[in-house]
Amino acid sequence: MKRTHHCNELRPTHIGQMVTLTGWVHSRRDLGGLIFIDVRDREGRTQTVFDPSDLPKDLFERAAALRSECVIRVAGKVRQRPEGTNNPKIPTGAVEVMVTELEVLNVADVLPFPVDDPEVASKVNEELRLRYRYLDLRRPEMARNLRLRSKVAMATRQYLDEQGFLEIETPLLFKSTPEGAREFLVPSRVNPGQFYALPQSPQQFKQILMVGGIERYYQLARCFRDEDQRADRQLEFTQIDLEMSFIEREDIYTLVEGMLKRIWKTALNLDVPTPFKRISYQEALNRWGIDKPDTRFGMELVDFTEEFRASKFKVFGGAVASGGVVKALNAKGLASVTQGQIDTMTEYAKGFGAKGLAYIKVEGGEWKSPIVKFFSDAEKASLAQKLKIEEGDLILFAADQWLNACEILGEIRRYCANLLKEQGKLTIPADRFDFLWVVDFPLLSFDKEQNRWYSSHHPFTAPVAEDIPMLKTDPKKVRGQHYDVVVNGVELGGGSIRIHQPDVQKTVFEEVLQIPPEETKLRFGYMLEAFRYGAPPHGGIALGFDRLNAILCGTPSIRDVIAFPKTAKGTDLMTESPAAVTPRQLRDLHIDVKVAKKD
RNA sequence: GGGGGCGUAGCUCAAUUGGUUAGAGCGCUGCCCUGUCACGGCAGAGGUUACGGGUUCGAGCCCCGCCGCUCCCGCCA
Numbered sequence: 001m002k003r004t005h006h007c008n009e010l011r012p013t014h015i016g017q018m019v020t021l022t023g024w025v026h027s028r029r030d031l032g033g034l035i036f037i038d039v040r041d042r043e044g045r046t047q048t049v050f051d052p053s054d055l056p057k058d059l060f061e062r063a064a065a066l067r068s069e070c071v072i073r074v075a076g077k078v079r080q081r082p083e084g085t086n087n088p089k090i091p092t093g094a095v096e097v098m099v100t101e102l103e104v105l106n107v108a109d110v111l112p113f114p115v116d117d118p119e120v121a122s123k124v125n126e127e128l129r130l131r132y133r134y135l136d137l138r139r140p141e142m143a144r145n146l147r148l149r150s151k152v153a154m155a156t157r158q159y160l161d162e163q164g165f166l167e168i169e170t171p172l173l174f175k176s177t178p179e180g181a182r183e184f185l186v187p188s189r190v191n192p193g194q195f196y197a198l199p200q201s202p203q204q205f206k207q208i209l210m211v212g213g214i215e216r217y218y219q220l221a222r223c224f225r226d227e228d229q230r231a232d233r234q235l236e237f238t239q240i241d242l243e244m245s246f247i248e249r250e251d252i253y254t255l256v257e258g259m260l261k262r263i264w265k266t267a268l269n270l271d272v273p274t275p276f277k278r279i280s281y282q283e284a285l286n287r288w289g290i291d292k293p294d295t296r297f298g299m300e301l302v303d304f305t306e307e308f309r310a311s312k313f314k315v316f317g318g319a320v321a322s323g324g325v326v327k328a329l330n331a332k333g334l335a336s337v338t339q340g341q342i343d344t345m346t347e348y349a350k351g352f353g354a355k356g357l358a359y360i361k362v363e364g365g366e367w368k369s370p371i372v373k374f375f376s377d378a379e380k381a382s383l384a385q386k387l388k389i390e391e392g393d394l395i396l397f398a399a400d401q402w403l404n405a406c407e408i409l410g411e412i413r414r415y416c417a418n419l420l421k422e423q424g425k426l427t428i429p430a431d432r433f434d435f436l437w438v439v440d441f442p443l444l445s446f447d448k449e450q451n452r453w454y455s456s457h458h459p460f461t462a463p464v465a466e467d468i469p470m471l472k473t474d475p476k477k478v479r480g481q482h483y484d485v486v487v488n489g490v491e492l493g494g495g496s497i498r499i500h501q502p503d504v505q506k507t508v509f510e511e512v513l514q515i516p517p518e519e520t521k522l523r524f525g526y527m528l529e530a531f532r533y534g535a536p537p538h539g540g541i542a543l544g545f546d547r548l549n550a551i552l553c554g555t556p557s558i559r560d561v562i563a564f565p566k567t568a569k570g571t572d573l574m575t576e577s578p579a580a581v582t583p584r585q586l587r588d589l590h591i592d593v594k595v596a597k598k599d
Numbered sequence: 600g601g602g603g604g605c606g607u608a609g610c611u612c613a614a615u616u617g618g619u620u621a622g623a624g625c626g627c628u629g630c631c632c633u634g635u636c637a638c639g640g641c642a643g644a645g646g647u648u649a650c651g652g653g654u655u656c657g658a659g660c661c662c663c664g665c666c667g668c669u670c671c672c673g674c675c676a
Binding site: 052100125128203225455592 | 600612617624625632635637639668672674675676
């Protein structure tokens with residue numbers, strides 16, 4: 001063994017023992033006649049002392065020549081620190097190791113950025129951190145994140161194992177199913193001109209596993225989507241993917257609530273109350289203007305459609321007359337908003353096709369607004385009462401078709417919340433987690449350009465049983481047995497009860513989605529065939545594992561919980577991938593590249 | 600595909616808004632220092648201001664292009 005203890009282990013009980021530590025030179029304090037070196041490993045750090053009075057000269061000189069992040073092994077006796085020199089900031093701060101042996105296991109070049117000073121290191125340009133990721137990972141925050149991630153994975157596996165789930169791996173070399181996200185293609189060498197695709201999710205395999213009688217499957221599954229990136233989206237990511245047979249929606253809710261409860265307890269030692277709130281898609285849009293509401297603060301949307309049905313203010317009255325709605329929200333204490341901020345919000349609204357954004361600032365006992373002069377006394381009274389208008393408030397309106405009006409105000413609600421946070425008028429405790437289920441999504445959405453219905457979730461989502469008769473008569477009213485689990489405004493995951501009856505599936509494919517039978521067969525033939533041989537009723541869910549960990553770590557970017565993430569352009573700055581390949585490789589794969597090479 | 604932000608010493612940032620030789624802290628190098636833990640003190644080195652053009656007597660600063668990073672929209676069944 002190279003070491004007898006790790007660097008977060010020694011305590012006063014070890015005083016007098018000979019120990020050996022290994023690790024990195026965290027910091028060196030050379031006082032001339034005395035050198036302190038903090039040795040750091042994964043667990044923590046320990047102060048070691050080099051005293052020339054009882055050391056060979058060359059050993060002392062080697063210690064003096066060490067620099068940050070050299071890898072060393074030191075041996076010596078543990079002793080109590082002299083009176084008044086304890087360091088209460090670290091757990092090993094009561095003791096130190098009087099070094100008698102030093103082995104330099106490896107020297108380190110001068111670092112491109114500091115890893116010892118957390119204040120500086122956390123501000124270092126992410127580009128540099130990604131290029132030298134191995135140094136970045138030595139920082140305590142990153143080490144903590146990866147450790148937490150590992151614990152969460154373990155808690156997930158334990159929980160699902162207890163619940164009778166089998167962990168089963170599904171292929172990464174899959175088949176292209178050109179619907180949904182863009183896929184990564186992998187050329188086949190032995191089948192010229194043919195390609196595998198990396199899975200966007202194990203969706204089809206897990207349903208086949210249910211037909212295969214597995215009953216309960218899960219996997220921490222790597223998924224691939226060739227779409228543009230975000231702070232919470234990477235080309236490759238991990239999801240907790242699971243599927244169960246002979247269940248209903250409630251069974252999934254109970255299972256996932258139990259799983260998240262376990263995870264939060266393991267990771268943060270917090271007790272998450274269950275069951276979670278259930279909110280219909282309709283209600284989520286009506287109250288928060290989004291299908292993944294952050295319910296940690298109010299500012300809910302209020303409906304004024306009836307009040308303004310006959311309004312003299314044509315923008316509102318007109319919207320109602322053409323089947324739309326009038327909605328408003330009260331951003332309490334935000335009357336101090338700047339014109340620039342109003343403009344930003346107006347741009348949001350315009351982004352949704354609105355012509356502008358109506359508002360009222362309540363300042364100095366007055367309603368300051370370009371539109372308030374058009375309001376009747378009854379309209380004003382109704383606003384004041386339903387929105388509880390007070391001095392200092394900012395009222396914002398949307399008048400449009402229902403979905404548009406809700407979504408506009410939903411965006412504005414989030415923007416206002418951020419402003420209030422910046423101004424210190426809204427604070428949300430870091431350990432508050434508002435979990436909820438969003439349910440009763442519409443099964444189908446309408447594509448105006450292509451003039452056809454498409455699946456809101458995916459074509460295997462089962463309709464709510466009592467809505468099945470409306471599939472052919474009134475598709476937009478059909479609710480899907482789909483559910484999303486949301487925490488603090490972040491979509492953690494989603495899933496559904498699947499269609500297991502071949503005739504319903506056929507109706508959805510051919511009559512509702514209007515996919516030609518031959519195309520259905522080409523894309524999903526093997527699934528439909530499988531369902532003919534005794535498919536159990538089943539359903540499942542997938543939770544974004546990276547997002548989950550980002551939330552637990554309190555970071556906005558999933559890059560902070562992925563060991564080797566990619567940049568927004570999909571490159572790995574450390575390995576410099578993607579990269580060109582040799583003509584020989586391309587020839588083997590029967591590929592002819594037509595784009596001019598970079599460089 | 601579109602919009603916003605950023606790019607100055609190894610790192611984090613300045614540079615009086617177009618004006619002398621581009622500065623500071625940390626790091627680095629050398630010297631001094633026996634109780635530090637962000638050790639301290641003295642001295643020193645270190646810059647193609649991402650890159651390429653342009654405007655100007657003069658550009659880190661203005662204009663055009665380009666590269667990289669980042670945030671957002673589209674996209675993500």
